[in-house]
Amino acid sequence: MSIWKELTNPTTFAGQYDTGVELPAPAGSPPRPNGSLVQTNKQESVIGPGVVIEGKIDGDGEIRIGGCVKGDVRVKGSLTLDPGGRILGTVNADEVTLGGQVEGNIVASGHVKLLETGQLLGDVKAKFLTAALGSRLRGKVEFGWNEPVAIERNKSADPNGTQPVGNANLQ
Secondary structure, three states: OOOOOOOOOOOOOOOOOOOOOOOOHHHHHHHOOOOOOOOOOOOOOEEOOOEEEOOOEEOOOOEEEOEEEEEOOEEEEEEEEOOOEEEOOOEEEEEEEEEEEEEEEEEEEEEEEEEOOOOEEOOOOOOEEEEOOOEEEEEEEOOOOOOOOEOOOOOOOOOOOOOOHHOEEEO
């Protein structure tokens, strides 16, 4: 009994899923037989549990981390931190799903999801934020704004520029 699936067709792409859709073969390549696995555009890099990486990670695509990264992570795509995974550094990605622990700030152009096992010790800035019951966050949160909000104070109310909280003018 083997612990891996052997490929029976040499024209298949290892690690890819059969979508049931036959894609045209690249120009100049032999045609693929029916029923072969087809390569998808979805690329996912995996850092498994027990793996420790010291240094920056920078790239495109999707990344899944189950181990520990000691350094900044910058990915144009989505980042998934599995339960038990840990990042000690800044995270910058399009989408972030946090099931493990991050000690650093998160900046996302899209959605940040804090799962029930997720912990963030740092600030988060994202377009959307979802926090599950049981998740933990210690830091500043900014989400839902396309641009920073300016708070204008009425300086004529007090020479120091302060005024009661109820009279703040928000724009």
